[in-house]
Amino acid sequence: MKLYNSVTRTKEDFEPLNPPFVGVYVCGPTVYGHSHLGHGKSYVGFDVLVRWLRSRGYTVRYVQNITDVGHLTDDADQGEDKLQKQAVLEKLEPMELAEKYTASYFRDMDALNNLRPDVSPRASGHIPEQIELVLKLLAGGHAYVSGGNVYFDVSSFPRYGRLSGRSGEDAMAGTRVETASDKRDPRDFALWKKAEAAHLLQWNSPWGRGYPGWHLECSAMSMRYLGDTIDIHGGGLENSFPHHECEIAQSEAATGKPFARFWLHNNMVTVDGRKMGKSLGNFTLLHDLFDRFDPMVVRLYILRSHYRSPLDFSDQGLQSAESALERLVSFRNRLEKAPSAPSGRAEELCTGTTKAFTEAMDDDLNTPQALAVLFDFVRAGNTMLDTGEGGAEPMAETLDSLAGEILGLRLRGAGRSAGVEEVCGVLARLRGVLRTRKMFEEADDMRRSLESLGFKVKDLPGGESEISPGGASAH
């Protein structure tokens, strides 16, 4: 399979360092607020990566950190800790706040049907590992202590700037940030910050009380759980510089080994062409979106554009995805009820579909193309059901495997209770009776009422009816 590597700016054949094991590290959220659609896009994208690697037979260890310390509000080397700031606002302990939003994050990701990472390490739980890494860098001459702070010495690492394409001197031209005064070079970044007494999150260190710099946690935790060299490092495009650049510098300077073999970057969600972000305040929270759209609609909406393309948020787009999902769901429901006679043509269709789907996914996770293959499959499958060709069983298996296991789209009766199903059965029989007695006015009235409540009403040949709860829509 091919993956686009941000370092080389080309699609490269992916082979793990130690097959069949694949180490994947993805930059996780800073837990000081609820997750918005941007988080959704990013983590759905990497979830599909992990699902695809596993279906390709690899044994994946998926690590995604939870940042609960060390993220500052403005410049990377000064300003307030974001968690601390929010904790004061909400009158909570910082760790209480972190727990609250970590739980919220997982709730949203579970709703989107993202698989849980194998390890979700907290930065605050890995202070010793981070201190150890700083000591290593100091010993190797890649860092220096200045007034209780420890900075990484960028001049000691010539490859700095390779990921982002920023050469040394130019990097700071036109920059809008005033640099901390105790740095030797404006490009140097903080590994460890000295804490003032009022700073709530602080730890003992060889340099006095303090806390780790933002970039440090990813290096330390990645090495702890995945070794010095990882196969794939993922993250949002906006973190390419400086975060990922700094990760590479401090990791490779410490170990002398390559840090990540593949860098994957997810593009942004935009709103009216502008980035959806916390600082712009133009974000839509996932749990608010879930009030109006089923999480599977949101997931399909995300997968309809490529992970490296920006996704412009719109209600129209979500509604379109809702209709599209309904098409998949109703096909899956049809397969459930269709009599399944063995069919060579159906088998052939399934084989061809799987092959085309695989080619799309192998090409840098081309989910829009993979979905096009699925919709072709739905049309052909529906035709077979119309003509009584049979083969419902292999078609159901194919759909469950490709759409369900790999793309993570739940197509079958999520959240339906048995009681609702039974009531639907009773109403369907009643409508059938009204229709066979040609009491159409009463039958139509009943349908209108049910539809306004979000139920689907479908009349089958032979006087029977079928009533089902809302399908793809949330209510």
Place this chain on the structure above:
RNA sequence: GGCGGCGUAGCCAAGUGGGAAGGCAGUGGACUGCAAAUCCGCCAUUCACCAGUUCAAAUCUGGUCGCCGCCUCCA
């Protein structure tokens, strides 16, 4: 100012040298008591614009215009 990306139908979105995928919306038909679902047909002589390379360009090269991201925290 530096680095990077994008511009494909009404909307969304694949395709990156030789047939313009797919979805949504729309529309004509089959089916239906009427619908819904489903199926069949139609829906970009053309890929922001200009010039060039080539037998052949949405795809490569140069230029123009427009939009966006990063260079400050953000997935």
